[in-house]
Amino acid sequence: MLLDGETILFPIIGDPIAQVRSPKFLTEILHGRGVNAIVPPVHVQRDAVPDAIAAFRTMHNVGGIVVTIPHKIASLDFCDVVSERAAFVGSVNVIHKDAEGRLIGDNVDGIGYLDGIKALGFDVADKRALLIGAGGAGSAVAYEILDRGAAHLTIADLDDARLNRIVGALDAQFPGRVTAGDNDPTGMDLVANVTPCGMREGDPFPADPAKMTANTFVADAITRPEVSPMVEAARALGCHTMTGAGMFNAEAERLVDFLLGRGLPADPAKDRAA
Structure with missing residues (x-):
């Protein structure tokens, strides 16, 4: 060097x-x-x-x-x-x-996140997606999910003001395809975490793997640990996954x-x- x-x-x-x-x-x-x-x-x-x-x-x-x-x-x-x-x-x-x-x-961030998922064989077009996190990276990922043709996107975030701002802005751009919600992954084709949750020992799952199926694609933005607890649990169910390294x-x-x-x-x- x-x-x-x-x-x-x-x-x-x-x-x-x-x-x-x-x-x-x-x-x-x-x-x-x-x-x-x-x-x-x-x-x-x-x-x-x-x-x-x-x-x-x-x-x-x-x-x-x-x-x-x-x-x-x-x-x-x-x-x-x-x-x-x-x-x-x-x-x-x-x-x-x-x-x-x-x-x-x-x-x-959104381009990298969705390019990483696509490289692993998942196409978000016409799919139902859950995104956890409406911060800086989350907003970019949300935009890209909808821009690439997702049928519907649910966004969950602990900050209601931030959540409502991004959902309102996205609904104006992609009417009828985005809502604010909770982190329940039931029925979702894609579950995407774009929060730091999972970096610290003892963190809760961003979304409950027990409510996922083997057909759910699970993606996480964190890079340490290399395989987040949610991704590890999803893999045990047979889910296809992307770690933070895939996004990066x-x-x-x-x-x-x-x-x-x-x-x-x-x-x-x-x-x-x-």
């Missing part, structure tokens, strides 16, 4: 940060493309996000930022430009800093593209620099 005074930094921020796989794998992708850059993990608590992003703006060798749980919603407000997709879901998970110093944000692997190349300034929004929905 090349590491010298010309190395570009693309920090990843989160709270916690110990569970992320991004530093190693995104750095390997960058080096594979011949780019002298690294993705260092940076543990930033919720109330320190504004100061952290302001500091990154001033650092000439920071070329962008990867954003993980729980900072995706908050980070959107510090971007100068965001894609239409990011503006719709209200969050960003990747930020490119351009030559003018502007921060340009997008959210490719599917979107890693897209993240690197964006960090390097490729695929930036051509007609941004929001440009605070104007």
Whole structure:
């Protein structure tokens, strides 16, 4: 690994940060493309996000930022430009800093999540889906599930205000195909967890595997443990599953593209620099 005074930094921020796989794998992708850059993990608590992003703006060798749980919603407000997709879901998970110093944000979580599921043989079109989590990643995944033709999506979240906001926005875009509900997976073709639930020992299941069948496809966004308790229980039922690694692997190349300034929004929905 090349590491010298010309190395570009693309920090990843989160709270916690110990569970992320991004530093190693995104750095390997960058080096594979011949780019002298690294993705260092940076543990930033919720109330320190504004100061952290302001500091990154001033650092000439920071070329962008990867954003993980729980900072995706908050980070959107510090971007100068965001894609239409990011503006719709209200969050960003990747930020490119351009030559003018502007921060340009997008959210490719939904693309990565659904690409990962598709690579494992599950097509969400015309299916019934349950999504647990309406946060930054959850909103992006919800949009992508509906955009790819799901018959109906139920979203569960402990934050009623957040849940109602995203369901209202999605219903305007995809009328009659999305509702707020609970985490009961009965009758669902896809059960998708996009919350940190399952990362800590003793966490409850995001959705009860006892109410699933072998025909349920179960996906989880967390990467530590590598196989979440819900995925492990679903596999015991004979379910096909995707771990957080499947999501990450599917979107890693897209993240690197964006960090390097490729695929930036051509007609941004929001440009605070104007």
